[in-house]
Amino acid sequence: xxxxxxxxxxxxxxxxxxxxxxxxxxxxxxxxxxxxxxxxxxxxxxxxxxxxxxxxxxxxxxxxxxxxxxxxxxxxxxxxxxxxxxxxxxxxxxxxxxxxxxxxxxxxxxxxxxxxxxxxxxxxxxxxxxxxxxxxxxxxxxxxxxxxxxxxxxxxxxxxxxxxxxxxxxxxxxxxxxxxxxxxxxxxxxxxxxxxxxxxxxxxxxxxxxxxxxxxxxxxxxxxxxxxxxxxxxxxxxxxxxxxxxxxxxxxxxxxxxxxxxxxxxxxxxxxxxxxxxxxxxxxxxxxxxxxxxxxxxxxxxxxxxxxxxxxxxxxxxxxxxxxxxxxxxxxxxxxxxxxxxxxxxxxxxxxxxxxxxxxxxxxxxxxxxxxxxxxxxxxxxxxxxxxxxxxxxxxxxxxxxxxxxxxxxxxxxxxxxxxxxxxxxxxxxxxxxxxxxxxxxxxxxxxxxxxxxxxxxxxxxxxxxxxx
Ligand code: SF4
Ligand code: SF4
Numbered sequence: 001x002x003x004x005x006x007x008x009x010x011x012x013x014x015x016x017x018x019x020x021x022x023x024x025x026x027x028x029x030x031x032x033x034x035x036x037x038x039x040x041x042x043x044x045x046x047x048x049x050x051x052x053x054x055x056x057x058x059x060x061x062x063x064x065x066x067x068x069x070x071x072x073x074x075x076x077x078x079x080x081x082x083x084x085x086x087x088x089x090x091x092x093x094x095x096x097x098x099x100x101x102x103x104x105x106x107x108x109x110x111x112x113x114x115x116x117x118x119x120x121x122x123x124x125x126x127x128x129x130x131x132x133x134x135x136x137x138x139x140x141x142x143x144x145x146x147x148x149x150x151x152x153x154x155x156x157x158x159x160x161x162x163x164x165x166x167x168x169x170x171x172x173x174x175x176x177x178x179x180x181x182x183x184x185x186x187x188x189x190x191x192x193x194x195x196x197x198x199x200x201x202x203x204x205x206x207x208x209x210x211x212x213x214x215x216x217x218x219x220x221x222x223x224x225x226x227x228x229x230x231x232x233x234x235x236x237x238x239x240x241x242x243x244x245x246x247x248x249x250x251x252x253x254x255x256x257x258x259x260x261x262x263x264x265x266x267x268x269x270x271x272x273x274x275x276x277x278x279x280x281x282x283x284x285x286x287x288x289x290x291x292x293x294x295x296x297x298x299x300x301x302x303x304x305x306x307x308x309x310x311x312x313x314x315x316x317x318x319x320x321x322x323x324x325x326x327x328x329x330x331x332x333x334x335x336x337x338x339x340x341x342x343x344x345x346x347x348x349x350x351x352x353x354x355x356x357x358x359x360x361x362x363x364x365x366x367x368x369x370x371x372x373x374x375x376x377x378x379x380x381x382x383x384x385x386x387x388x389x390x391x392x393x394x395x396x397x398x399x400x401x402x403x404x405x406x407x408x409x410x411x412x413x414x415x416x417x418x419x420x421x422x423x424x425x426x427x428x429x430x431x432x433x434x435x436x437x438x439x440x441x442x443x444x445x446x447x448x449x450x451x452x453x454x455x456x457x458x459x460x461x462x463x464x465x466x467x468x469x
Contacts, residue, residue: 027119034116034249041253048260055373056335058383059328064276071275074417079274084415091162097155098191101148102267105198108145112249122205125217143220146202149195150221156191163188170341175360180339183262190255197247203229204241211237266338270416273336276329277417282408285425288318319429322389323369326423333418334365343410343420349403356403358410358420364395365423391427398437401428 077083082099085092111124120126128134163171163184176184202222207229210216216223229237259265266273280286297303320326343358344350350357368390376383390396404424411419431437438446445455453460 031117031119034119037250037253038113038116041256045256048257051373051377052260052265052335054381055369056328056331058324058369058372059326059331060324062327062329064329067279070279074277074279075271075275078415078417079271082415084413084417087413094155094158097148097151098159101145101152104148105145107141108198109249109252112245116249122217139218142202142217146198146219146221149198152191153195156188156195160185160188170345173341173344173357173359175357175363176339176341180263180363183264184339186258187262187264190251190258194248194251194255197244197251199225200240200244201248202244204237204244207232207237208234208241263337263339266336266416269332269336270338273332274417276332278329278419278422282411285406288429290318317430318433319431320423320426321391321430321434323365323372324383325430326365326390326426330365330423330426331369334362334369336416337362337366337418338416339363340415342413342415343418346409346413348405348407348409354400354403355397356400358424361396361400361420361423362418365390368395391431396427398431401431402439404428 082092082096085095111122114123115121125135125138128138162168163181199222202219203225206216206219206222206226210226210230211234216226229240232240259267317325323331337359339359339362341357341359344360347356347358368388371388372383372386375386391398391401401424404421406421406425408421411417411421414420432442436443444457448455448457452458454463458465
């Protein structure tokens with residue numbers, strides 16, 4: 001009997017129960033921590049990006065729905081394909097590595113997110129580990145990401161070197177002093193931190209797998225590093241892997257929240273910016289409908305007594321004085337600007353020592369939008385006049401506006417089809433037509449055009465005198 005009992009009775013294994021419940025509790029804690037972190041980040045990100053959308057929409061209404069195939073083609077070639085970047089091959093290649101790495105790395109993020117929300121570990125790997133083709137593909141994708149990350153590590157150092165040690169002229173302009181310079185470096189430091197976390201995560205993971213199974217997952221780069229960690233023992237390796245895993249996702253979340261205050265918002269906005277960029281030839285300066293109407297009336301005064309057309313009789317404002325007078329597309333461009341300075345480097349006014357820098361035009365526009373937005377935030381979303389505008393007040397000066405030759409070099413150079421000239425012309429129109437703010441030389445010319453229909457100081461009746469001589 002005793003023998004029978006001894007054979008059939010299995011004493012409860014409290015140690016194993018304790019270990020299983022401990023694992024369950026740890027898993028639950030991880031899921032809760034991940035859900036709490038992700039929920040807070042997504043909520044904050046939603047608010048921040050919604051605010052950017054509201055700010056862009058502070059601009060004047062403008063309907064842009066023409067020639068969609070051409071717009072899609074531009075978006076594919078210029079925004080996604082980086083076509084204009086390749087005018088200068090070395091920075092283009094460096095930028096391409098970071099860009100491709102940024103896009104491809106997000107694939108691994110999918111697994112990290114699923115793992116985080118379900119409390120699993122490498123869920124995709126374990127789902128395909130018995131299917132050789134899919135397992136091989138998984139190992140290839142993660143390995144490819146590792147190779148890209150390694151390349152990005154070198155490129156990031158190259159960028160830090162270019163920005164801070166060799167004095168590339170377009171990175172030495174006064175508009176980059178302070179936050180813009182810090183912001184450019186911050187992203188590079190974040191990039192380095194993220195890559196460190198990626199390799200801590202993968203190497204720790206592979207070293208642990210090596211201890212448990214005698215071989216690694218097979219990832220190309222971390223597979224080479226893993227044996228160096230395996231002597232540390234399983235607990236230390238797990239800690240390294242967990243720091244890498246949490247560090248990776250935390251950096252991605254931090255980046256998501258950082259973007260709205262950074263020039264790196266162009267990662268997202270370059271696409272709509274290129275899509276909505278104007279398609280008409282660069283040299284074409286759109287007419288002002290109000291002026292066209294006045295000229296038509298001058299040519300045909302009887303039209304003034306024609307039946308009302310329903311159009312407003314008086315223009316509200318000529319040109320633009322503040323960000324609300326610019327179109328939402330102008331404000332989208334300001335938020336999309338990468339601050340690369342290619343426009344400024346090509347600007348003849350800037351090259352000849354004038355104050356004008358088309359990059360600063362875009363940065364000032366964005367800064368003024370932010371100033372208006374902060375004031376609205378503090379006033380329940382309602383805008384109250386602050387007596388300032390985009391012209392002067394620490395933003396774009398009259399001197400800068402007058403220095404522009406309207407040559408379009410800045411527009412030609414911009415890698416994401418931003419048009420600083422469009423803003424300059426609108427501000428200059430306002431200066432001239434609303435404030436009569438023109439240099440003395442221009443004032444004489446305008447008076448002559450008014451009186452004589454030509455820039456010269458001769459009566460229209462004397463125009464043909466020269467033919468008599
Ligand atoms: S259009 Fe004006 S701002 Fe642009 S490059 Fe020419 S001069 Fe400079
Ligand atoms: S306007 Fe274009 S070229 Fe100029 S700094 Fe911005 S992104 Fe670069």
